[in-house]
Amino acid sequence: MKKMLLATVATALTAGTAYAAAHSSETKIGVILGFTGPIESLTPMMADSAELALKEINESGNFLDGVTLGSVRADSTCVDSAAATAAAERLVTTDGVVAIMGADCSGVTGAVLSNVAVPNGIPMVSPSATSPGLSTAEDNGLFFRTAPSDARQGEVLSGILADKGITSVAVTYTNNDYGKGLSDSFISSFEASGGTVTLNAPHEDNKADYSAEIGALASAGGDLLVVLGYSDSGGKGMIQAALDTGAFDTFMMGDGMYGDALVAELGADMEDSFGAVPWSEGAGADAFKTITDAAGINGESSFTRESYDAAALIALAMMAGGEASSAAVKDNLLAVANGPGEEILPGELGKALQILKDGGEVDYVGATNVELIGPGEAAGSYRYYTIKGGAYETVDFR
Amino acid sequence: MEFLNGFVALANFVLIPGVAYGSQLALGALGVTLIYGILRFSNFAHGDTMAFGTMCTILVTWGLQGMGVSLGPLPTALLAIPFGILGCAALILFTDRVVYRFYRAQRVKPVIMVIVSMGVMFIYNGVTRFIIGTEDQNFADGERFLIGAREFRTLTGLDEGLAIRTTQGLTVVTAVIVVAVLFWFLNRTRTGKSMRAYSDNEDLALLSGINPERVVMVTWLIVAALATIAGVLYGLDKSFKPFTYFQLLLPIFAAAIVGGLGSPLGAIAGGFVIAFSEVAITYAWKKVLGYWMPESLAPDSLVQLMSTDYKFAVSFVILLIVLLFRPTGLFRGKSV
Numbered sequence: 066m067k068k069m070l071l072a073t074v075a076t077a078l079t080a081g082t083a084y085a086a087a088h089s090s091e092t093k094i095g096v097i098l099g100f101t102g103p104i105e106s107l108t109p110m111m112a113d114s115a116e117l118a119l120k121e122i123n124e125s126g127n128f129l130d131g132v133t134l135g136s137v138r139a140d141s142t143c144v145d146s147a148a149a150t151a152a153a154e155r156l157v158t159t160d161g162v163v164a165i166m167g168a169d170c171s172g173v174t175g176a177v178l179s180n181v182a183v184p185n186g187i188p189m190v191s192p193s194a195t196s197p198g199l200s201t202a203e204d205n206g207l208f209f210r211t212a213p214s215d216a217r218q219g220e221v222l223s224g225i226l227a228d229k230g231i232t233s234v235a236v237t238y239t240n241n242d243y244g245k246g247l248s249d250s251f252i253s254s255f256e257a258s259g260g261t262v263t264l265n266a267p268h269e270d271n272k273a274d275y276s277a278e279i280g281a282l283a284s285a286g287g288d289l290l291v292v293l294g295y296s297d298s299g300g301k302g303m304i305q306a307a308l309d310t311g312a313f314d315t316f317m318m319g320d321g322m323y324g325d326a327l328v329a330e331l332g333a334d335m336e337d338s339f340g341a342v343p344w345s346e347g348a349g350a351d352a353f354k355t356i357t358d359a360a361g362i363n364g365e366s367s368f369t370r371e372s373y374d375a376a377a378l379i380a381l382a383m384m385a386g387g388e389a390s391s392a393a394v395k396d397n398l399l400a401v402a403n404g405p406g407e408e409i410l411p412g413e414l415g416k417a418l419q420i421l422k423d424g425g426e427v428d429y430v431g432a433t434n435v436e437l438i439g440p441g442e443a444a445g446s447y448r449y450y451t452i453k454g455g456a457y458e459t460v461d462f463r
Numbered sequence: 464m465e466f467l468n469g470f471v472a473l474a475n476f477v478l479i480p481g482v483a484y485g486s487q488l489a490l491g492a493l494g495v496t497l498i499y500g501i502l503r504f505s506n507f508a509h510g511d512t513m514a515f516g517t518m519c520t521i522l523v524t525w526g527l528q529g530m531g532v533s534l535g536p537l538p539t540a541l542l543a544i545p546f547g548i549l550g551c552a553a554l555i556l557f558t559d560r561v562v563y564r565f566y567r568a569q570r571v572k573p574v575i576m577v578i579v580s581m582g583v584m585f586i587y588n589g590v591t592r593f594i595i596g597t598e599d600q601n602f603a604d605g606e607r608f609l610i611g612a613r614e615f616r617t618l619t620g621l622d623e624g625l626a627i628r629t630t631q632g633l634t635v636v637t638a639v640i641v642v643a644v645l646f647w648f649l650n651r652t653r654t655g656k657s658m659r660a661y662s663d664n665e666d667l668a669l670l671s672g673i674n675p676e677r678v679v680m681v682t683w684l685i686v687a688a689l690a691t692i693a694g695v696l697y698g699l700d701k702s703f704k705p706f707t708y709f710q711l712l713l714p715i716f717a718a719a720i721v722g723g724l725g726s727p728l729g730a731i732a733g734g735f736v737i738a739f740s741e742v743a744i745t746y747a748w749k750k751v752l753g754y755w756m757p758e759s760l761a762p763d764s765l766v767q768l769m770s771t772d773y774k775f776a777v778s779f780v781i782l783l784i785v786l787l788f789r790p791t792g793l794f795r796g797k798s799v
Contacts, residue, residue: 101597102706103706105597105706106596106597106598106599240772264747264765266770266771266772267771267772268771269775271704271706271707271710272707272710273484273487273488273697273701273707273710273711273714274480274484274701274738274741274742276476276477276480276481276484276741276742277741277742277743277745277746277771277774278771279476280476280477280480280742280745280746280747281745281746281747281765281767281770281771283472283476283750284472284476284746284747284748284749284750284751284765284767285747285749285765286750297598297599297704298704301599301702302701302702305701305702306480309626309628310475310476310480310612310624310626311475311611311612311613311624311626312476326598326599330599330601330702
C-alpha cells in the first residue's frame with residue numbers, strides 16, 4: 066500500500082512537471098555576486114535589483130512566447146577566484162544558465178570570464194567590475210559591463226584635485242585588481258598633470274589592524290590621503306585609523322568608498338573630504354527609485370542601478386535576437402543598449418519588449434543612462450561630492 | 464623639542480597602536496592556548512567564538528542604550544559584557560555537549576578535533592551572521608579619546624599630535640587584570656590546579672579523583688569569558704564585523720604559536736611580538752629621523768625597511784625563525 070501511494074505521488078509529480086514544461090519553459094540567468102566576503106553587505110541589494118528586472122520582464126507577459134526568466138544565485142566571494150570559477154562552472158553545467166549577470170569584483174570577474182564564460186560561450190554582464198584590465202581581456206565579444214572602467218575614474222579624480230589646486234597626496238588602495246587598477250590609472254593621470262604622490266601603499270581588506278599602513282603614510286606626508294578601497298572594509302579601517310591618530314583629516318575617495326554607513330559613522334570627522342562615484346541623475350534614476358521603493362528594495366545602495374540594467378539588457382538582447390540563447394545575448398546586447406530607437410527607462414521593460422516584438426528598435430537608457438562604448442563597457446558619468454556636516458553634498462557631475 | 468616631537472610621532476604611530484593591538488591579540492591567544500593546553504587541540508572556531516560573544520554583548524548594549532543606561536565616559540558595552548559571556552558560554556557548552564564530547568569519548572587524534580572545530584567555525588560563522596547580519600555594527604559610546612591629536616598639540620605646543628583612545632587604555636588595563644586573575648586562578652585555586660593536572664597527564668589526573676568533565680566545563684567557561692572580553696575590546700576599538708573576526712584568527716594563532724602553545728605567559732608575549740612586528744618593522748622612519756637628525760642629514764626617502772605589503776610576511780618569518788630554533792615556542796609550550 067505504501068509503495069503504491071509513493072508510486073502514485075511520483076507519477077503525479079512527474080506529470081505535473083511535464084505539464085508545466087509544455088506550457089512555459091524557464092530560461093535561467095546566473096546571478097553571481099559575492100554573497101560572502103568583503104562586499105557581502107552590498108550584494109543582496111544588487112541581486113534583488115537584478116531579479117527585479119527579471120520579474121518585471123516575466124510579469125509583462127510580452128517576453129518570447131511562453132518563456133520566463135529565472136535567476137540562479139551563486140557566490141563569487143569577491144576575492145577567491147577558484148571559488149568563483151567553481152560557482153560559475155556549476156551555474157553553466159548544472160543549472161544550465163544561458164547568460165551571467167556578474168561577477169562583481171574585478172579579480173573574480175576576470176577569472177570567471179576566462180575560465181568559464183569564454184570556453185562555454187556564455188555572455189557575462191558585470192554590474193560592478195571596473196578594472197581597466199578587463200577592457201583588453203580576451204573575451205570573444207562575450208563580456209559587457211554596465212559600470213565604467215576605472216581608467217576614466219582615475220582621470221576624474223585627478224581632475225578634481227587639479228581644480229582644487231592640490232599637488233601632493235598620499236595614496237592607499239585595496240590590494241586587489243580593482244584597487245591596483247584604479248590607483249595605477251589615478252597616479253598616471255595625476256602625475257601627468259604635475260602632481261606628486263608621496264607614497265602609494267596597498268592595504269588588505271578586513272584585517273585586524275591598519276596602524277602600520279597609516280604610520281608609513283603619515284611619515285610620507287601629503288595634503289590629503291586618497292583612499293581607493295571599500296567603504297565597509299579596509300578603506301573604512303584606513304580612514305578610521307588615520308582620523309584616530311590625527312595622521313590625515315581630509316580624504317579623497319574612489320567609488321568603492323561611497324556608502325551611507327561610512328558618513329553615518331565617520332562623516333562628522335571627515336568634513337570637507339570629497340570623492341567621486343559613478344552616478345546617474347535624471348529620469349532614469351528617478352524611475353528606478355520609484356520601482357525599487359514600490360518593490361521594497363533598497364535601490365540607493367551601490368551598484369543596484371547597474372545590476373538592474375545588466376539584467377534588463379540581457380533580457381532585451383534575448384528578445385531582440387528572438388530566442389533565449391547565449392548567442393542572442395552576445396549579438397544583440399550592444400544594439401539594445403545604444404541608439405537609435407525608443408528610449409527605455411526602468412519600469413518600462415514591458416513596453417520595450419512590445420516594441421522589439423513589433424520589429425522596432427530600442428535604446429535602453431535604464432537607471433544609469435546606459436551607453437556602451439569600446440569593448441562593451443559603460444561610458445560612465447561621475448558625481449563629484451563633498452562631505453558637509455556629516456552628509457554627502459553634490460558638487461557637480463563630470 | 465625636536466627630540467620630543469620625534470618621540471611623540473613614534474609613540475603615536477608605533478608604540479601606542481602596537482601595545483593596544485598586542486593586548487587584543489594576547490587576550491585572543493590566551494583562549495587558544497588554554498584550549499590547546501587542556502583540551503589538546505587547536506580551536507579554529509575561536510575567532511568566531513569571539514564574534515558570537517561580541518554579538519551577544521552588542522545586543523544587550525543596544526538594549527541598555529535604549530533604556531538610557533550609560534557609564535558616562537566609558538562605553539556602555541562594559542556593563543553588557545557579563546551577559547555576553549553568559550550567551551557565549553551557553554553556546555560553547557552546548558557545542559561541547561553535542562559535538563566535542565562525542566569525539567573526546569572516542570579519544571580521537573588532535574587533528575580530527577581540529578577539523579571538527581573548523582566545522583564548528585563555519586556554523587558559528589553562519590549563526591552570527593544570521594542573527595546580526597554581515598554589516599559593520601557600531602556599538603561604542605562614551606568618550607572616544609582620552610586625549611586627541613589636536614588637543615595634544617594645543618596642550619603641549621608640539622608639532623606632532625598624540626592620540627590615545629579610551630578603548631586603547633581600556634584594552635591594556637583589562638588585559639592586565641584578566642591575565643592577573645587567570646594566573647591566580649590557575650596557580651592558586653583548587654580548580655585551577657586540577658586543570659593543570661589534567662593538562663599534564665589526563666590519566667593520572669583521573670586516578671587522583673579529578674572529574675574530567677568538570678575540568679572541561681571550567682575550561683570552556685574561561686574560554687568563553689576570554690573570547691567575549693577580547694572580542695568586545697577589539698570591537699570597541701575598531702568595529703564589529705563578523706568577517707574581520709574570522710580574519711583575526713590568523714594573527715591570534717601566530718601569537719599563540721610564537722609564544723608556545725599551551726603556555727599562557729607565551730600567549731601574552733606572542734601577542735606583543737606579532738603586533739610589533741606588524742606595526743614597527745614596516746614603519747617609515749622619515750618623519751622621526753627628520754626630527755632626530757640634524758637638518759643636513761634629514762632623509763629624503765621614506766627610510767622604510769620594507770613596504771607595508773610585507774607586514775604579514777614579517778610576522779610569519781618571525782614565527783618560522785622561532786619555530787626553527789625553539790620548536791616549542793618562546794616559553795616552552797607543547798610542540799606542535
